[in-house]
Amino acid sequence: MSGEPMLWSGWGDPALARELPEQVRALLRDFLGVRAPDAPAVGLESVRLPPVALSEPLLGALAGVVGPAYVLTSHEARVRHTRGKSTPDLLRMRAGDGSAAPDAVVLPGSHEEVAELLRVCSAERVAVIPFGGGTSVVGGLTAATPDSGFTGVVALDLGRLDRLLSVDPESLVASFEPGVRAPEAERLLAAHGLTLGHFPQSFEYATLGGFAAARSSGQASAGYGRFDDMVVGLTVATPTGTLDLGRAPKSAAGPDLRQLVLGSEGAFGVITSLRLRVRRAPEERRYEGWRFGTFAEGTAAVRALAQEGPLPTVLRLSDETETMIGLAKPDTIGSGGSGCLLIAGYESTRASGWGSVAARQAGAAAVLSRMGGEPLGAEPGEAWEHGRFSAPYLRDSLLAAGATVETLETAGFWANLPRLYDAVRLALAGALGSPLVMCHVSHVYETGASLYFTVVVAQEGDPVAQWERAKEAANAAIVTAGGTITHHHGVGREHRDAYAAEVGPVGVSILQAVKARLDPAGILNPGALVPPTA
Amino acid sequence: MSGEPMLWSGWGDPALARELPEQVRALLRDFLGVRAPDAPAVGLESVRLPPVALSEPLLGALAGVVGPAYVLTSHEARVRHTRGKSTPDLLRMRAGDGSAAPDAVVLPGSHEEVAELLRVCSAERVAVIPFGGGTSVVGGLTAATPDSGFTGVVALDLGRLDRLLSVDPESLVASFEPGVRAPEAERLLAAHGLTLGHFPQSFEYATLGGFAAARSSGQASAGYGRFDDMVVGLTVATPTGTLDLGRAPKSAAGPDLRQLVLGSEGAFGVITSLRLRVRRAPEERRYEGWRFGTFAEGTAAVRALAQEGPLPTVLRLSDETETMIGLAKPDTIGSGGSGCLLIAGYESTRASGWGSVAARQAGAAAVLSRMGGEPLGAEPGEAWEHGRFSAPYLRDSLLAAGATVETLETAGFWANLPRLYDAVRLALAGALGSPLVMCHVSHVYETGASLYFTVVVAQEGDPVAQWERAKEAANAAIVTAGGTITHHHGVGREHRDAYAAEVGPVGVSILQAVKARLDPAGILNPGALVPPTA
Structure with missing residues (x-):
């Protein structure tokens, strides 16, 4: 597996944690009324986890697929696979709330092992949360609750599938396994004089499979395109068989089914390899x-x-x-x-x-x-x-200092951007009093662009509930103002209802039909992306 | 309705029919062994049509939706909506074979009328063939055979939905109804200093809705992109409700459902409006x-x-x-x-x-x-x-002179193009003896390109069967050599089996699930695109 594990209660390498400069503390105090004393996170060992719900025979069946060394039920492994990296996720983890922990972490070593795990988990009704870099900020990784009818929940960690499989320098296509982290992908490609050019905020920890599953877009998207522009082929293990898509850059052979996998967030299947368009490295x-x-x-x-x-x-x-x-x-x-x-x-x-x-x-x-x-x-x-990758470190320091900081984003057509901008700011002000709301345009297209908001506010007694109110108001504003609920963060659980409003009941019924066909037992990332059938 | 009707037995404006130059006749005679005397098409009035299968009450129900003036059962209307413009289509029509004629032609005047027609036809099991410019070259418009279990077949002609709905000059987005023909779209946009830049071979007669439904790509695709690149939003009437997609140029809100409608060839629903990215007209x-x-x-x-x-x-x-x-x-x-x-x-x-x-x-x-x-x-x-739009006229003259001429195309990654090129040429030579096979690359991407073949061969006794053998061999060669079965012609009925091989059984099951959800009665363009459930 490539790279070091990330700080379980925050972002990145703990050694790179940032002290807040005095001028920022002054700003928090004087302009936002942050009064709370610093509140450090609990220790990893103090995180409260539910008991492991999976039976020994079931854990044995999983071990029979991947080998006993790759089925983990340790406290640390479960904590490290609990939730993603949204601010509510971090607030809960810092407070020691591990209620959303998976029962076990399973690490398959091949496409065939992924496919076999999906068969076993379908038969036994074990929920499966595909887990790449663990950087979701939209609740994409939250395990199902115990009362959901599943016998248990496993995090399917793709970290062992971390190889560059092939490079076609003539077609400028590189084939990767999904668990490769972005910096490692760039290192592997640099040896061939190539680059992906995909540098989202999550770059240092996110994986290629996660980029595809969540339709990531990076800071250099104007030059290198969105991640979905880079994907020319995919292999996907589903509970009902394998999908292998992408015989040409573009085709008129029916609907582009690659575009149905991109953005599917592990709800339809697990991406087990990706063919990506690469570029010659810039000089x-x-x-x-x-x-x-x-x-x-x-x-x-x-x-x-x-x-x-x-x-x-x-x-x-x-x-x-x-x-x-x-x-x-x-x-x-x-x-x-x-x-x-x-x-x-x-x-x-x-x-x-x-x-x-x-x-x-x-x-x-x-x-x-x-x-x-x-x-x-x-x-x-x-x-x-x-400083392009430093914002998540700053967030950790702000959370510790009693300020909530979170980001949200949308996109729309140019003529609609002013309306979207105003609507989101008004909604946040209405929900939070006097937050600090910053915005930038960072992904542009001929017909429109994204708006990326950063919100800072003094924490109330229940900062999670406080933020959830604001988020709900912002989601409603985006839907009403005609924007898309997310330009590059994904849907997960936080955007699911707004997404349903965006694509309408017929759109939802398409997603449900595809889900029912590919994942009839409904084990794949249940609760994410696809609204449950009424 | 915009524009004049096209020659029913061939291409375009009959006044522009081309005499074959003597040097071409010599080539046909000396190199291809074309010996047959010129064989003119039968007269329109001599085309043999099956009796109208739809009952008077059913025709009355359709007239109740669109008005009696817009339900046509005349000989001429039925002939003009029989088949598309592939060479086998033309060979059959020239010989007076109107066996694939629809029972009636219905012309809705609004989205609501389309939706209501789909409800009536679903309830009564009337097959519906959405019909734009009628230029399909892959059997996309062939009505179902009488023994297919339908009470009848209507061609849903979108020619009355021919308006430019709005122009957003800031976002560079224009909203059109689907029945607008490409030259009319360019004329309407030119008044705003804008252009689509979409110039496929079918430009003079094809419609915007058809371009979207079949993922068209034009001669200027390197500069203006494929048609699917231009579509930023769609409204689609389906038997189970309306889909309205596209709130932003790009989004991470789940699978891009626009890409499921693009290329769906009328099998999932009927596109009733399109929002298209336009460009400022070049100077x-x-x-x-x-x-x-x-x-x-x-x-x-x-x-x-x-x-x-x-x-x-x-x-x-x-x-x-x-x-x-x-x-x-x-x-x-x-x-x-x-x-x-x-x-x-x-x-x-x-x-x-x-x-x-x-x-x-x-x-x-x-x-x-x-x-x-x-x-x-x-x-x-x-x-x-x-001469960029003249090839279809030349084809008519060649067909009359006893030569079969047809085109087919594929696309692949650059490293695979030589293999594809050789495989298709070998297959055609194997099936046809000594055909003349020409090829060009005309749509390029960073990772690959299309190959477009033109084939000329002396007609045998049954030229349709002769070509179908060749086409089957070419399809098999493309599948085996790893290309996509079509870069911009679409799937229709001629590519359906190869398409199924290309996306595999799991891909086919996705298409079937979507089809079953949106069109439970299976009335929409039955037989096209989606293989029937086994």
């Missing part, structure tokens, strides 16, 4: 900052880039609040007040001419200048690049 | 030719363009045979023998700088020269542009 990278007077002006500028080109590799526009909060040194933002910061990054395999960093940067600069942008040079871009 | 267009010594060298060059850029708007590489046959003036192909002709077209909204025709043409020229290409200047490109 040059450059990041820069631009300033716009208002979020509306900046949005018009990123829209112009998306519709006219050239599209940078990385493109991120912060609203006024995010710009103000995010700036360690507000004087770097230029002459006219804080305004809005745009980060543009360019990567290229060419040193000069068409497609080079210089040519694209110059082309984009012409558009950004025309749209009222003021160039800020390389420093803001490099600062962003330096 | 400059330039087409040019390049010569490569061999198809392999040319393929490597188009692969380099697809993987490194810049991608022209139009890109088409003919193999040696197609190059030789296609050249009216063989001396235009340059110095080193015939070789292979590459057509590159560039369109842009910019007069200069990044993204302009000049910049992209120069960037592509650098790649093509490096890969061994020899520039031929504008003339071959302009000749291609001039």
Whole structure:
């Protein structure tokens, strides 16, 4: 298995935990009214777990498939596979609430073992939660409750399926097992001079299978595309047999069934291999900052880039609040007040001419200048690049300091973005009083873009219930304002009802029909994605 | 309704029928052994149709939904909705075989009327064949046979749903009804300075709904994308309710159900409106030719363009045979023998700088020269542009002259293309003796491309059976060689079995489950796309 396990009660490598700077503490105190003393997480050994519900014969049957060494029921293994990394998940874990723990963790070593596990678990009504990097922020990994009619719940950890299977340098296709973590995938590809170019916030721990199952999109999506753009083929083990899809980049052979697996979040089957479009690794990278007077002006500028080109590799526009909060040194933002910061990054395999960093940067600069942008040079871009994966560490420190911080996101067509932006902010303010709400546009398309919100608020007595109220209000606002309930976090359990509203009853009935056909016992990630049949 | 009806026994406007040049007649005679005298099509009035199977009360019920003026049972209306435009379709129609005619043609005027028709036809077990431009070349429109258990068959002609509903110039999204023909869509969009950029061979008659239902891809797909790339939203009437999909360009909200409707060929529902990504109309267009010594060298060059850029708007590489046959003036192909002709077209909204025709043409020229290409200047490109929609007319003349001509296509990953190319040619030679087989690459992706074959052979006594043998052999070769059974023609009935092999039994079971859920009576385009449940 690749990499070290992540901090069970928070994010990442415990050695990289961040002290909150005094200026942040002052902000929390003076602007958000955070008064609570620091509340450290309980120790791992103090997490309260339910007893293992699976019988010894059943555990033996699972061990018969994967070998006894790969069926784990230890306290630590169960804690480490309890929930994902949403803020409610972390708040519960920090408080020692391990009620959603699986009974066992099972680690298959091959497609055939996955298929056999699904057969055994279907026959015995054992719920199966496919588990990649464990980074879901939408309740995608929450085990079913004991009263759900299952004999037990296993986390199906794909960490042993961690190989690069093949590289086709002519077609620029690499075949991977699903449990490969993103940094390891990049390391393996770098040996061939290749890259995926997929760098979501969860990059350091998330797996390729998880990216596909949840339709991930990374910080360089403008240049490298979404993860679903990268998937050209999939092998999927389902309780009723194996799906093997993808004979060509594109096809007119019926509905694209790959697109039914992408985003299926382990509810239809378990991805056991992926064929991914890769790119030649860039030889040059450059990041820069631009300033716009208002979020509306900046949005018009990123829209112009998306519709006219050239599209940078990385493109991120912060609203006024995010710009103000995010700036360690507000004087770097230029002459006219804080305004809005745009980060543009360019990567290229060419040193000069068409497609080079210089040519694209110059082309984009012409558009950004025309749209009222003021160039800020390389420093803001490099600062962003330096800190691009640090936000989840900051969240842990804020949670400990008595502030709730969480993110949520949506996407819509350009003409609808202002309505979506206002609706979400209003809903959060209505539910939380005076939260700090920051937003950025970070994934753009010709016809629209995503909006990514970060919310900070002083914790109330029951911070989970407090956040759930806010989340419900935001979900309702997104549905009403016509956006999609998620641009790249996925559906899981937190977005399931809003997702049902989004695709409507006929859409839901399609999902239920596919689920019933592929997983007739309903063991796969029950409760996630697909609303239960009424 | 937009546009004139098409020649019932062939393609297009009868006034544009082409006389075969003597050099083509000589080729047919001397190289293919075509000996048959010209065989004209029977007159429309001589086409033999089965009696109308639908009862008067049932026809009355349909008229109750759409009005009596829009339920047609005339000889001419039925003939004009019999079959599509594949060569076997035309051979049968020319011989007066109208056995696959629908009993009636029904023309709904709204989404609500479509939905109500589906309810009535489900209750009465009337098969419904959604009918757009009638240009299917894969048996997508063949009515069910009388012994299939249906009380009758109607063609659901969407020609009255022919409006541009709205234009969102900020999001670059236009909303259309499905029956708009492509030239009319371009005309409507041109008034807003916009274009779809979708120019398949069927452009002059095909409809937007048909493009979506069959996952069309046009001659400018390198620049404007496939039609499925253009669809950002869909409304679909199904027998069990309405689907309304597409709140954002992209989403992580579960499987992309739009991709389940795209390519569903009327078997799951009837598309009643489409939201399409449009582009600003280009101000400059330039087409040019390049010569490569061999198809392999040319393929490597188009692969380099697809993987490194810049991608022209139009890109088409003919193999040696197609190059030789296609050249009216063989001396235009340059110095080193015939070789292979590459057509590159560039369109842009910019007069200069990044993204302009000049910049992209120069960037592509650098790649093509490096890969061994020899520039031929504008003339071959302009000749291609001039004749880009004329091939179907030529086919009619060849059919009349005793030659069968038909096309078929596939797609695969770059490393697999040579195997696919050889396999299809061998299969056709095995089935047909010494056919003339031409091929081009005309849709490219980073990871692969399509292969488009044109086959010409002297007609035997039963030319339909002769072609069906060849088609079966080609289908089997594509499946065995690992390609997709169709890149842009669709599945229909001719590719259904190969499609089933391509997606496997689990894939087929998904299609059957969706079909059973949305169309429980099985009335929608029965026999197309979805293999019947065993």
